[in-house]
Amino acid sequence: MTPKLGAYAGLAAVALFAALATRRPELVVVAAPFALVAALGLLLARRPSIDAEVELGVERTIEGDEVDLRLTLVADVGAERVEALLQLPRQLVVLGGDNPLQLRLADGERRELRYRLQCARWGAFRVGHVYLRTHDWFGFFQRELVVDRRVPLKVYPSEENVRNLLQPLETQVFAGNHVARQKGEGIEFADLRPFVPGDRIRHVNWRASARRGELWINEHHAERNADVVILLDSFAEARRGDRSTLDPALRAAGTLAARYLRQKDRVGFVTFGGILNWLLPTTGAVQLYRIVDAMLDTQIVLSYAWRDVVTVPRRTLPPQALVLALTPLLDDRSESALLDLRGRGFDLVVIEISPLSLLPRPTGDAGDLADRLLRLRREAVRGRFERAGIPVAVWGDETSLAAALEEVSAYRRRARAASV
Amino acid sequence: MAAGLVAYSDVASDRLPAVVGGVGTAGGALMAFALATRWRTVFPFGIALVGASYAVFVAVRNGAVDGRAPAVAAALFAAAELGYWSLERSPSRSEGAVVLRRVAGLVGAAAVTALLGSLVLLLATGASGGVGLEAAGVAAAVISVAVIARLASRASV
Numbered sequence: 001m002t003p004k005l006g007a008y009a010g011l012a013a014v015a016l017f018a019a020l021a022t023r024r025p026e027l028v029v030v031a032a033p034f035a036l037v038a039a040l041g042l043l044l045a046r047r048p049s050i051d052a053e054v055e056l057g058v059e060r061t062i063e064g065d066e067v068d069l070r071l072t073l074v075a076d077v078g079a080e081r082v083e084a085l086l087q088l089p090r091q092l093v094v095l096g097g098d099n100p101l102q103l104r105l106a107d108g109e110r111r112e113l114r115y116r117l118q119c120a121r122w123g124a125f126r127v128g129h130v131y132l133r134t135h136d137w138f139g140f141f142q143r144e145l146v147v148d149r150r151v152p153l154k155v156y157p158s159e160e161n162v163r164n165l166l167q168p169l170e171t172q173v174f175a176g177n178h179v180a181r182q183k184g185e186g187i188e189f190a191d192l193r194p195f196v197p198g199d200r201i202r203h204v205n206w207r208a209s210a211r212r213g214e215l216w217i218n219e220h221h222a223e224r225n226a227d228v229v230i231l232l233d234s235f236a237e238a239r240r241g242d243r244s245t246l247d248p249a250l251r252a253a254g255t256l257a258a259r260y261l262r263q264k265d266r267v268g269f270v271t272f273g274g275i276l277n278w279l280l281p282t283t284g285a286v287q288l289y290r291i292v293d294a295m296l297d298t299q300i301v302l303s304y305a306w307r308d309v310v311t312v313p314r315r316t317l318p319p320q321a322l323v324l325a326l327t328p329l330l331d332d333r334s335e336s337a338l339l340d341l342r343g344r345g346f347d348l349v350v351i352e353i354s355p356l357s358l359l360p361r362p363t364g365d366a367g368d369l370a371d372r373l374l375r376l377r378r379e380a381v382r383g384r385f386e387r388a389g390i391p392v393a394v395w396g397d398e399t400s401l402a403a404a405l406e407e408v409s410a411y412r413r414r415a416r417a418a419s420v
Numbered sequence: 421m422a423a424g425l426v427a428y429s430d431v432a433s434d435r436l437p438a439v440v441g442g443v444g445t446a447g448g449a450l451m452a453f454a455l456a457t458r459w460r461t462v463f464p465f466g467i468a469l470v471g472a473s474y475a476v477f478v479a480v481r482n483g484a485v486d487g488r489a490p491a492v493a494a495a496l497f498a499a500a501e502l503g504y505w506s507l508e509r510s511p512s513r514s515e516g517a518v519v520l521r522r523v524a525g526l527v528g529a530a531a532v533t534a535l536l537g538s539l540v541l542l543l544a545t546g547a548s549g550g551v552g553l554e555a556a557g558v559a560a561a562v563i564s565v566a567v568i569a570r571l572a573s574r575a576s577v
Contacts, residue, residue, distance in 0.1 A: 004504050007464035011500075015471060022479040025544030026489035029537035030471055033497040033529065036536075080521075083512045100512040104521065137525065139504060 005140040008038040041140040049076040050105060052147040054086075054128035059151075063122045063158040063251075066095060071113040071130065075105035079134035079143075084113065087129040090242075091121035091155070100131075121242065122157040122250060124296040126150040156292050157251040160401040165259055166408055168226035168322035169347045176225025177263040184222030191219040227268070227281050227318045228260045230291075231341075233327035233334040234273030238355030245328040245353045250295050252326055252351065252401050257291045269294055270316055272337065278316045317341070323348045328355045329381050342388045349408050350385055354396030389415070421499040422448050422470045425492055429477040436480050444473030451503060460507050467500045485545055490537030494530040501526050 015031030018024075050073055057068035071086055085100035096116035105111060117127075128150035134143045171180040179188045192208055195215030208216040230253045237246045253269065260267045261283060268281030269291045277297065279290055317323065323346045327334050342348045362371040385392045391411040393404035426444030430437055447469025454463035474496075478486055486492075505522070 003460055003464075007467075008500075011464060011468055011471065014468060015475070018472075018475050018479075022475070024475075024478045024485075025541055026478045026486050026492075027475055028544070029489045029540050030474065030493045030496060032536055032540060033493055033533040034500070037497075037529065081514075081518055083510060085512070098513045100510075102510065102512040102514040102518055104515070104518050139508075 002140055002142050004138075005038060005041060008034045008041075008140075012038060037138055038140070041136065041138040045136060045141050046077060048079040048082075048105075048134045048143060048145075050074065050079070050082065050132055050134070050145060050147075051076075052084075052128075052130040052132070052149055054130065054149040054151055056127065056151050056153055058153075060154045060156065061119055062156050063119055065119055065155075067092075067117045067119060067153065069115040069117055069127065071115065073103075073105060073111045073113070073132075075107065075109050075111075078105040078107045078109055080104060080137045081135040083131075083133040083135075085131040085133075086113075086115065086127075087131060088117070088127060089123070089125050091119065091123055092125065092127065092153075093118045093120050119153075119155040121247070122155050122296065124293075125153045125155065127153050154293070154296060157247070157254045157295065159258065160248075160251055160255045162255055162259060162402050162405060164402075164405065164409065165256070165263070166322065166324070166349060166405055166412075168228065168320075169412075170320035170322075171222075171224035171226050172266070172320070174225045174264075176223060176265060178224055178226050178265075180222040180224040182222050182224075183219045186220040186223045188221040188223075189218060190221045192216050193219055225263075225283070226260075226265045227321035228256070228265050229268040229270060229281060229317055229321050229323045230256055231270045231272055231323055231325045232295075233325065233329075233331070234271050234275070235331035235334050236273075236328065238328055238330060238358040240358040240360075243358055245330075245355045245358065248395065248401075249326040249328070249353045252353075252395070253295055254292055255401065256324060258288055261285070261288050266318075267291065268316055268318075268321075270312055272312065272334065276312065278313060280313075280315055281318060281321065317346065319345075321346065325350045326353060327351075328353045329378060330355060335381055335384075338390065339384070339388055342385075342390050348390050350390055350392045351401075351404055351408070352382070352392055352394045354394050357397045391415070421495050421502070422451055422467075425470060425495050425499070426473055428488070428492070429474045434482065436476065440473050440477045440480075443476055444470055447471075447473060451499075455503060455506060458507060458509065463503055463507060464500075467496065467503070470499070471496055485541055487541070489541060490534040493537045494533040497533050498526060498530045501529070 012031045012035035015027050015034070019027035019031065053072040053074070055070045055072070061067055069086070071084065073082070073084060075082075081102055082105050083100055083102045088094065088099070094115055095118050097114055099115060101113060103111065128148070130147040130149065132145040132147065134145070135141070167178060171178045179186065183190050192205060193216065195204065195209075195217050199217050203217045205216050205218045232249055232253055234246070237244050239245075257267050257269065264283060266281040266283050267287060269279040271277035271294070277294060279287070279294055323341060325338055325341075325348060327338070327350060329335065329352050338348065338350060356375070359371070359374075362368050382392045391408045393407040393411075395401055395404040426441070426448055429444055430441040447466050449466075450462060450469055451466030454460070454466055474492055478489070
């Protein structure tokens with residue numbers, strides 16, 4: 001019940017008493033509408049019964065895409081005015097449709113409200129918490145209902161443009177797209193050797209054979225798959241408003257997982273931080289969905305526990321796997337864990353998600369000094385990694401992921417040339 | 421609308437125009453203050469004071485019944501309804517049909533008020549008075565108070 005009903009009844013009563021006291025019929029006329037409306041409001045008051053249904057156009061979508069949502073209001077007992085508010089997470093922006101909206105629902109009426117939502121950020125959401133506020137004809141009675149018809153919506157991080165992937169140093173035994181060091185069935189030429197019984201005629205190098213007077217055979221490099229483990233550092237993140245170092249890290253993880261899985265590699269995913277989460281390396285499109293779903297659950301949880309890589313299950317990090325670590329290098333624990341991984345002989349690559357663009361602009365001498373110290377400290381960490389033979393590529397606002405991966409590839413080529 | 425009502429009471433008043441004008445101006449100012457500050461509790465007091473200025477006008481008036489009372493009642497009611505409408509704190513966009521029905525309802529209610537008021541005035545001027553009419557008036561006032569008491573008890577629950 002709203003205060004308006006009491007006010008109208010009060011005004012009517014005061015006017016009627018004044019009419020009696022002064023014996024003037026004009027005041028009865030003034031009191032009449034307030035009294036009549038209050039009486040009618042009380043007589044016609046009833047409890048509305050409204051239900052809601054929520055339907056999403058898709059259950060899964062990509063960050064930045066648009067999704068259609070249909071909210072159906074079904075009124076057994078309607079109301080003169082119904083305010084419908086669909087509660088949405090901040091990451092979903094209404095592009096089309098009014099939210100909240102005031103409408104009329106007659107008894108037995110069914111109304112469909114359509115919304116177009118833009119998924120501004122990745123995440124796993126449940127959409128469909130509907131708040132309804134009903135008003136009667138006279139605005140005397142107001143009722144609020146909450147209808148929970150939530151449906152899941154998964155918004156996957158958008159993909160980055162990557163031209164070339166990092167080639168693992170070691171390959172596995174199954175067929176794939178990487179040129180292995182071992183010789184076997186493949187396309188890439190490896191060597192020449194004299195013919196031995198059992199060799200296939202199609203492998204004979206006729207030009208070399210003609211020159212040397214005996215049969216020589218072409219040898220090829222085998223084409224194998226690789227194990228790739230994407231290790232996401234979730235110890236700490238830098239955040240400013242809606243931007244965070246976790247967002248590009250997840251975009252990169254999703255992109256790399258999809259690309260490696262497309263070329264038949266086995267891909268695993270490890271979230272290493274306050275909460276340890278892992279997926280064993282395997283191949284196929286299902287694994288991509290598993291990885292992306294695991295990524296949606298990723299969050300930065302503040303923890304003081306000193307986790308070591310021994311806490312990661314052994315099978316999660318298979319030997320000879322290429323480990324791609326995505327880290328903002330903000331936590332000492334992740335730094336020491338990565339050095340430990342390298343010490344165990346893993347083929348490790350660090351892609352540093354630079355948090356510098358998220359930091360506030362330094363002010364004053366103390367601010368400048370702090371900024372310089374931070375940059376120097378990060379340089380020192382990078383130096384420690386490079387001394388341990390770990391390539392580090394910085395991925396920030398000014399560079400693309402493709403450029404960062406190219407940088408790592410170049411480092412690895414130089415390093416190999418130096419070691420030979 | 422309320423200002424027009426106060427102006428009418430003041431201009432038409434042949435006795436104590438300063439009191440009529442003063443009470444009406446205070447009422448109008450209170451309504452404006454309530455609307456500006458969105459203070460719902462204060463708003464009906466403003467309406468009451470505007471109504472009171474008219475009550476003073478008719479109470480001190482010499483002679484016959486004010487024939488414009490139905491129009492005054494309709495204007496006061498419409499002012500109250502519009503005031504409460506603007507005091508509604510809702511971020512919702514209203515559908516056109518909802519607004520249209522509301523405006524039509526308001527206009528209709530004001531018209532019915534004027535018609536009923538004319539009827540009441542006609543009856544009141546035609547009737548010779550007496551104990552029966554007096555008793556009906558008292559009963560109406562008591563019922564109003566009973567409604568208020570009932571509403572107050574509901575609200576406290």
